[in-house]
Amino acid sequence: MLYITVITFLLYTCFIAWYSWHKTKSVDLNSSDGYFLGGRSLTGIVIAGSLLLTNLSTEQMVGLNGQSYGSSMVVMAWEVTSPIALIFMAFVFLPRYLKAGITTIPDFLEQRYDMRTRQIISILFLLGYAMAYLPTVLYSGALVLDTIFSLSSIFGFGDYGMVLVVSLVIGVVGILYVVLGGLRACALSDTMNGVGLIVGGLLITILGLVALGGGDLVDGVNTLLQKEPEKLNSIGDSSSPVPFVTIFFGLLFNNLFYWCTNQAIVQRTLGAKNLKEGQKGVLYAGMFKIFGAFYLVIPGIIAYHLFNNSLSNADMAYPSLVIEVLPTLLSGFFAAVLFGAILSSFNGALNSSLTLFTLDIYKPLFKPQATEKQLVKAGRIFAIALGLVSVAIAPLILFAPSGLYYYLQEMFGFYNVPIIAAVVVGFFTKRVPAMAPKIALCVHIVLYALSKYFLGEINFLYILSVLFPVCVFVMLIVGKFAPREEEFVLYNSGKVDLTPWKHARAFTVVMIVLMIAVYVLFSPLGIAA
Structure with a gap:
């Protein structure tokens, strides 16, 4: 039955690639705005889908479920509290970014401070992407695809060899997306895969509950609620992976960095058609993040009960659950969606990296008079080099002692x-x-x-x-x-309309209420009693 999985995987993956190419033909990819920011033409729905898929990849699906397998619902804080940072992004950061008309976060830092600050921060971003983020995405993707397609068994790979080879395949495909299509191709493929990832992720949760209940969904839910209910408690003490008090301090600062200044994420919003569409995209993404726990954390707890805590590597909880509960006819489709999620995160960071390198380092330091076409060419060459370096580093995460997700956040x-x-x-x-x-x-x-x-x-x-x-x-x-001698005044570039979304505040209030409700649900006041 493996051939059915392979055929459905290839059909869906090729369709997404064709669709992205078809919709990108009208964008001038020889200009920096067209290549790096999708021609500043992205709408709210596209931005939201792209934000979700850049963020929601296998490093989260594998990593967070692995953490919940080994601990409890406390790790849902990484997901459920993200809307707080996205609210800051919508109302504080994004209006200023779009007003300044920046292409990168270091671009703003140059306006505010100086060129040297811009270049130092760009180098830090590039090192972080090369040494932590990109390799982690590749590593987690390799784990999932190896489990679904049994690549180690078929080709006789060891763990190191398997991660290296699968990472190379993912890296080559991701590089082709970025080199040939720029940000708009990445954003469009993200939006298409976003629907599939959320639907597929929720399906894994439902099928996992059915398996936990011996074929009955209600029995599965009862087992989850009654067997070690402390696993469902989201209020962590000082020894947990996410102590509750840090939600308002360290985790908040970490999320503000990730959602408001991390180039791989923010670049999606910098391509907004106007402030209204940018705010829509950011807040829509925040709403989805509230419910991320149901497919990014709960499956790990289901796997804990289903496999009786027998897995030697917690990061294998999600891949093992997928293989255990997903019908063969759907496995190829879900593998393709996961592959799209892997590519999304990889492409997003790679696209941001080449943007940082080209505009913040290559042009000012090496070729100030470079034409638009030369900048795009330099960015493409750098993307290839960075992608290959990440492939080489990915297998080394096998030796990370705390699991891939914790490794990633600590490196940040x-x-x-x-x-x-x-x-x-x-x-x-x-x-x-x-x-x-x-x-x-x-x-x-x-x-x-x-x-x-x-x-x-x-x-x-x-x-x-x-x-x-x-x-x-x-x-x-x-x-x-x-x-400084002169006061700083934020430059108004006039590149996009800065009229805010009229429903942004009301949408934010609803989002905060839902976020609190989810925390109450997964607490001693709710189902973790």
């Missing part, structure tokens, strides 16, 4: 706080000088590295809770004693 911790601090201080002060973010960055990296050495047993979210105010304080002190 080396540079996320000073970036969000630089942007926030840049928004709300006028005299903080260019040296301030550089000093704060150095202070943060030193303190974070020391915390890993001397306080390694303390959850890194506690560390981020302290380091964000430290970075802000350092920048304000520098601004107090060495202020």
